[in-house]
Amino acid sequence: MIKLDNITKIFRTSEVETVALDGVSLEVKQGEFIAIMGPSGCGKSTLLNILGLLDGATSGSYQLSGHEVAGLSERERTRVRKGQIGFVFQSFNLIDEMTVAENVALPLVYQGISAQERKQRTSDVLDRVAISHRAGHFPSQLSGGQQQRVAIARATVTRPLLILADEPTGNLDSRNGAEVMALLSELNSEGATIIMVTHSERDASYAHRTIHLLDGKITDHPSSH
Ligand code: ADP
Numbered sequence: 171m172i173k174l175d176n177i178t179k180i181f182r183t184s185e186v187e188t189v190a191l192d193g194v195s196l197e198v199k200q201g202e203f204i205a206i207m208g209p210s211g212c213g214k215s216t217l218l219n220i221l222g223l224l225d226g227a228t229s230g231s232y233q234l235s236g237h238e239v240a241g242l243s244e245r246e247r248t249r250v251r252k253g254q255i256g257f258v259f260q261s262f263n264l265i266d267e268m269t270v271a272e273n274v275a276l277p278l279v280y281q282g283i284s285a286q287e288r289k290q291r292t293s294d295v296l297d298r299v300a301i302s303h304r305a306g307h308f309p310s311q312l313s314g315g316q317q318q319r320v321a322i323a324r325a326t327v328t329r330p331l332l333i334l335a336d337e338p339t340g341n342l343d344s345r346n347g348a349e350v351m352a353l354l355s356e357l358n359s360e361g362a363t364i365i366m367v368t369h370s371e372r373d374a375s376y377a378h379r380t381i382h383l384l385d386g387k388i389t390d391h392p393s394s395h
């Protein structure tokens with residue numbers, strides 16, 4: 171599903187040049203659940219953003235579902251990303267002025283899905299994350315764990331094949347964190363490919379394999395199969 175070959179990402183400002191990714195090669199098969207670990211600043215979020223087409227690489231090849239996407243413009247990346255890739259962030263990133271249901275329905279609005287179908291799919295996915303009883307609430311009225319469940323609902327309402335999660339339990343206590351991990355595991359067992367950045371060994375144990383990053387490089391030896 172995913173094949174990265176020698177991906178580099180260099181951030182340039184007038185004074186400094188930061189090599190955030192330094193020759194990353196990686197293959198991910200459909201249905202895999204992968205954890206990415208490594209110290210702060212090693213390039214984890216940069217890698218996730220490139221995988222999710224939020225950002226482009228400086229050089230290298232990225233094949234997503236058989237298509238080369240490394241050289242796409244921002245506009246083309248947005249088009250490919252829409253509906254195909256769901257994001258979950260550490261800080262939830264919900265829109266405070268919108269209700270839970272409106273937040274979750276937003277990706278469907280961007281996809282041009284009819285109001286009636288939006289309503290049905292939003293209600294289904296809110297049931298799925300057990301937060302239907304808060305559909306009319308605003309994010310600030312929910313606990314962190316509930317907000318992250320809403321964010322997962324929003325990330326999955328378009329039924330994406332790929333879910334990317336950047337420290338999804340980073341702002342949660344252990345009980346809420348475990349709930350979020352159980353939910354991600356469930357989505358994975360139903361077929362979603364998941365790539366998750368985490369600092370927690372316990373969270374990583376939910377994944378099929380763990381990739382370690384250091385100074386923009388993968389330090390693991392590629393597996394033989
Ligand atoms: P991690 O998620 O592992 O903590 P990041 O991927 O966020 O690391 O960052 C990797 C490196 O790239 C860091 O040195 C960071 O300062 C730098 N970096 C990340 N994003 C930018 C940016 N937009 N502009 C300049 N430097 C950046």
Ligand code: MG
Nearest residue numbers: 214215216336
């Ligand atoms: Mg990060």
